[in-house]
Amino acid sequence: MENYLSLSETAEIIGKSKETLRRWDNEGILNAVREPVSNYRVYRKDDIENLMGKLFDENFEDNISNYVEPLDQFxxxxxxxxxxxxxxxxxxxxxxxxxxxxxxxxxxxxxxxxxxxxxxxxxxxxxxxxxxxxxxxxxxxxxxxxxxxxxxxxxxxxxxxxxxxxxxxxxxxxxxxxxxxxxxxxxxxxxxxxxxxxxxxxxxxxxxxxxxxxxxxxxxxxxxxxxxxxxxxxxxxxxxxxxxxxxxxxxxxVYNLKDALKKGDLFDKDVPNSDGAKYPEYKKKVLDLVPPKGYWRDLPLDLQKEYMGGSFYLGGGKTGMARRIGWDEPSLTLTCSPAQKQTERCHPDETRPFTVREYARIQTFPDDWKFVGSTAQQYKQIGNAVPVxxxxxxxxxxxxxxxxxxxxxxx
Incomplete structure (x- = not known):
């Protein structure tokens, strides 16, 4: 099954509902196939990646604006x-x-x-x-x-x-x-x-x-x-x-992780350096094996079972576990703690969580907005925020x- 994803996994990765995916199947936008062994309806990873490119990588100009001048000091x-x-x-x-x-x-x-x-x-x-x-x-x-x-x-x-x-x-x-x-x-x-x-x-x-x-x-x-x-x-x-x-x-x-962390339309310079959490050694060894845009299903089978424990047999997506974000996709929702097992958000190139300033960028905080408190407190403040x-x-x-x-x- 390593080249295929279930309906719920695909819905979670793309950020669409299962109903939308079923409609897309009927309309030929993203076709489900029968998995050779189980005969379940599944999606090919290659098809999903091609579609993700279309969804998130379009280089068109954004011609929508909600900007309006206030007529008074509201x-x-x-x-x-x-x-x-x-x-x-x-x-x-x-x-x-x-x-x-x-x-x-x-x-x-x-x-x-x-x-x-x-x-x-x-x-x-x-x-x-x-x-x-x-x-x-x-x-x-x-x-x-x-x-x-x-x-x-x-x-x-x-x-x-x-x-x-x-x-x-x-x-x-x-x-x-x-x-x-x-x-x-x-x-x-x-x-x-x-x-x-x-x-x-x-x-x-x-x-x-x-x-x-x-x-x-x-x-x-x-x-x-x-x-x-x-x-x-x-x-x-x-x-x-x-x-x-x-x-x-x-x-x-739609902006992606590269737009968040590199100089471009959203920010006029690369993300500044800052403190950040680290993964414990055992987790780092596991995440080293996960490619950008990959997650626990990309690990060797014996490691999948070891890392997921009882969850391995429960079915469902759990696509946030052992997840490495890709440069050309938006980040998954940030949480208050960047290294929790259920919600890993690993940097695309380096095996580490996002730093405080990277977290802030993904939430579109300006670089000059300072967060006070311990590193854990800063992550919590950013993770709880409404994106600016x-x-x-x-x-x-x-x-x-x-x-x-x-x-x-x-x-």
Whole structure:
């Protein structure tokens, strides 16, 4: 089977759903074949690599732009701000940050080090009253964690969500009354508790006076980010505003790892040197045998069994294990720890994890954005962040919405 990949493995590597691959098979874009021994429907590695080249290596010009000038100084209050990925992106788009709340002390130090003028509210969101920002923030944003609710009845109200961080997000929105609020989360929120969690969030925003735009999952590779990260975006528009919010248009150029780490369209110089984690010797010996764009299935069979242990017999893709990224593909989603067994992201040429500055580049942070704390703390801050360029594109979509509202209000 070493020259073939299963449907789920192919879907994971290419970053498309199984349904898309089945459609592509019918349309002749990427054909499945019968594996000679098992007779399962599988994909030839060569066919996938040829298609990956077409998907990620096109040298065409990107003729999509979401850029828009703000008609006024629009302001944003950010909750769960982390190390500032979304905040820098919003700033780049032309929005002004009036305050940021974050509980992690190292992330707060990072924010203050880079933006001494930002109002960083350090501490548990529960201990802050945000009513002073009413009429001072056009937008409230926040990447709240995904937590289940206890249902008191068929319809979920704000009080039913007490004790969750989404409750705090909704409480702040209710206190501040922004024109628009934006929550961001992992794709898994769609199916969390069989979809009830998301349904509950929409119900709560409705109760506090916000109409939720149909939820979308934005793929970072469509927004000038060289990484296959996905973020679910939850947008609520205050009910007295009759203006439609539109998600940012997808770009038609996809950037790869070379664009992230070398001088080119995304950055005007090669990635600067920095500290980085190292693999233990046993792992280095294993990953030395994995080619660029390869993973554990590229190891000799006896090593596959030894490295994967019981997982070897469980089936499924597990394509993040013993994974070496190729120069001509976007990185897989970065995690908070670069050397974990489930989520290895090995450098294409050297057998090591990405360094801190390489991590930051893949998340499109500017090179002059300094991260404070131990190397492990820095990886965690970067791995948790919203990619800066995705934040910028979302910022433009919000400015476009607020411009229309501003014009309608003044006419």
């Amino acid at each position: 302001t944003v209050l950010e909750l769960f701000a982390g190390a500032g990925g979304l905040a820098i992106g919003m700033e780049k788009s032309g929005l002004k940050c009036v305050a940021l709340n974050e509980i992690d002390k190292w992330a707060c130090k990072t924010l203050r080090t880079n933006r001494p003028n930002w109002n960083v509210l350090e501490g548990d969101i529960k201990s802050f009253d945000f009513r002073e920002y009413k009429n001072k923030a056009d937008i409230v944003t926040g990447g709240f964690p995904c937590q289940a609710f206890s249902y008191a009845g068929k319809k979920l109200g704000l009080e039913d969500a007490r004790g969750t961080l989404f409750y705090e997000f909704a409480r702040v929105v209710k206190e501040v009354q922004p024109s628009i609020c934006i929550g961001e989360n992992v794709r898994g929120l769609l199916s969390h508790d069989k979809g009830k969690t998301l349904k509950g969030m929409i119900s709560i925003l409705d109760e506090i006076g916000y109409k939720v735009v149909p939820v979308e999952v934005l793929k970072a590779i469509n927004y000038r980010v060289p990484q296959k990260r996905e973020r679910l975006i939850l947008v609520g528009v205050r009910k007295d505003i009759d203006i439609a919010y539109e998600y940012p248009k997808k770009h038609n150029k 360029n995705l934040g910028e594109e979302i910022g433009y979509s919000v400015i476009k919405f607020l411009n229309k509202y501003y014009q309608a209000k003044n006419n």
